[in-house]
Amino acid sequence: xxxVFKGIVIILMVVxxxxxxxxxxxxxxxxxxxxxxxxxxxxxxxxxxxxMMPLTWFAILCGGLSLVLKDHAWLKMYPVFMSVGAGMIFAxxxxxxxxxxxxxxRLAEPxxxxxxxxxxxxxxxxxxxFFVINALIALYTVxxxxxxxxxxxxxxxxxxxxxxxxxGEFILRxxxxxxxxxxxxxxxxxxxxxxxx
Numbered sequence: 438x439x440x441v442f443k444g445i446v447i448i449l450m451v452v453x454x455x456x457x458x459x460x461x462x463x464x465x466x467x468x469x470x471x472x473x474x475x476x477x478x479x480x481x482x483x484x485x486x487x488x489m490m491p492l493t494w495f496a497i498l499c500g501g502l503s504l505v506l507k508d509h510a511w512l513k514m515y516p517v518f519m520s521v522g523a524g525m526i527f528a529x530x531x532x533x534x535x536x537x538x539x540x541x542x543r544l545a546e547p548x549x550x551x552x553x554x555x556x557x558x559x560x561x562x563x564x565x566x567f568f569v570i571n572a573l574i575a576l577y578t579v580x581x582x583x584x585x586x587x588x589x590x591x592x593x594x595x596x597x598x599x600x601x602x603x604x605g606e607f608i609l610r611x612x613x614x615x616x617x618x619x620x621x622x623x624x625x626x627x628x629x630x631x632x633x634x
Contacts, residue, residue, distance in 0.1 A: 449476055454592030457512045458584055466509040473500030473515065488529065491522035510579065516591040517575040524568030527561055536561035542610070556613055560606050567602055571595055 449456075449472065460469045477496030480489070495518035503511035530537040539557035543549050549557070575595065578587040 451596070452592070454516065454588050457509075458588035458592070461509055461512075461584060466503065466512055469512055470500045470503040473497075473512065474504070476500075488526050491525050492519060495519065495522050513579045513587060514576075516595070517572050517579060520568045520572035520575055520595075524565050524572065527565045527568065531558065531561055531565070534558075538564065538606070553610075553614070556610060560610075563606075564602070567598075571598070 453473075456469055456472070457466070460466050473496050477493050477500060480493040480496070496515065499511045499515040499518060503509060527537045530540070535543070535554070536558045538560045539549065539554055542553060542557050546553070575591055578590050582590075
């Protein structure tokens with residue numbers, strides 16, 4: 438049952454910009470504010486990963502301010518805060534290792550070598566930079582772009598960019614691993630030939 442709730446929360450977060458776009462175009466943002474607050478509260482009491490707390494509190498904050506101030510701009514600000522929160526989460530793992538990407542990498546490769554640890558730390562830093570840039574673009578769409586552009590960027594383009602970054606990192610990591618294997622095998626061959634001499 439817990440997994441079902443997690444799935445629902447993830448789906449609602451992904452389609453969130455489309456919900457906001459639809460509700461604002463129809464003059465109804467009250468129920469989106471309530472959904473955002475409810476999602477934050479569900480995540481707050483689901484006893485999930487403590488690292489995710491900034492995203493939870495930002496959901497409650499944006500939904501609450503939208504409701505209290507009757508200002509739908511706070512609903513549009515949530516993707517900005519999501520990027521800020523994600524950047525904070527990734528940056529915190531650089532201060533207190535293991536880095537976020539190292540944690541992901543160890544799910545597939547528990548015995549990650551030292552070169553892999555260094556690599557994943559660098560990639561985590563790249564993700565931090567990405568989230569800062571993404572937050573700035575999302576903020577621009579809130580302040581200066583029409584609703585359609587806000588929905589397209591925050592509901593589609595930003596996810597495509599994340600996917601490209603994920604795929605690019607995966608390809609480069611596999612290439613790096615192959616290079617490291619070649620270096621190790623070359624060193625082994627060289628040692629054997631030295632012993633024979």
